[in-house]
Amino acid sequence: MKPTFLELRHLKTLLALKETGSVSSAAKRVYLTQSALSHQIKLIEDQFGLPLFERKSHPLRFTAAGERLIRLANEVMPKVIDAERDLVRVKHGEAGQLRIAVECHTCFDWLMPAMDAFRQNWGLVELDIVSGFHTDPVGLLLSHRADCVIVSEIEDNDSVVFKPFFSYEMMGICSKDHILAEKAVWQAEDFAEETWVTYPVPDDMLDLLRKVLKPKGINPTRRTTELTIAMIQLVASRRGIATVPYWAALPYLEKGYVVARKITQEGLFSNLYVAIRKEDKDLAYVEDFYQTVKSQSFSTLPGLSVLE
Secondary structure, eight states, X not given: OOOOOOOHHHHHHHHHHHHHSSHHHHHHHTTOOHHHHHHHHHHHHXXXXXXXEETTOSSOEEOXXXXXXXXXXXXXXXXXXXXXXXXXXXXXXXXXXXXXXXXXXXXXXXXXXXXXXXXXXXXXXXXXXXXXXXXXXXXXXXXXXXXEEEESSOOOOTTXXXXXXXXXXXXXXXXXXXXXXXXXXXXXGGGTTSEEEEOXXXXXXXXXXXXXXXXXXXXXXXXXXXXXXXXXXXXXXTSOEEEEEHHHHHHHHXXXXXXXXXXXXXXXXXEEEEEEEGGGTTOHHHHHHHHHHHHHHHHHSTTOBOOO
């Protein structure tokens, strides 16, 4: 058997393909152009004389050969990451403090698995969430009341570094017997005569209002609640309609409590970033927290897109 040339970068690429389901998204994940990633895959296929996935399938369907290499990647890459993390600890130390602030109500649920995974690897880092809802999380960062904040917009500030987490789709939700349940896509006009159930946040933090309703001069009646489950209950009992991330709605969709519909033909998408103080950007545990959250999110949350 002739020698092969499988490298760690190849395994990372295959995992990215598996997780994202498309060549273009995988290329962004591993910081390659689409043509460079395709060339890398072609070299592997030529080496073994086997296709790794079915072309023109969406999402990608891996062949038996591709699935075998995916299994290898799942076995090898966690060990490589653990070894790299250990080396970083030796160099930079293990102890520190990481206080996290969020500006959105839907962050907490998806953050929990990542925080648990982080604690297992950084037992000496004091990890905590700054309680309460924060309209100015970057202000908390700059006043040293938080060490890491999760935001939806990038600010122009030389003292802060912003890194992308992901993009996600906001969905309209209503009761199963609501008249809007009959429509596959909602437009701005569909909200005009409805009660819109939202989180109690400023208008400039409501993407539906900024991107869809205001341009059409529409400002529906609103009702607020701080809890997603309370929002679902209000919607299910036909006391209003709401807009939430797809992953936040999914558990209730699966139980049949409500239905979800697309907002505008293009979809309504929102972004999340992490912001840290520039002086902390090289701290090993801060970088590992960012990577852990990003990896866990793409592994566990449905419907995410790579955000550059």
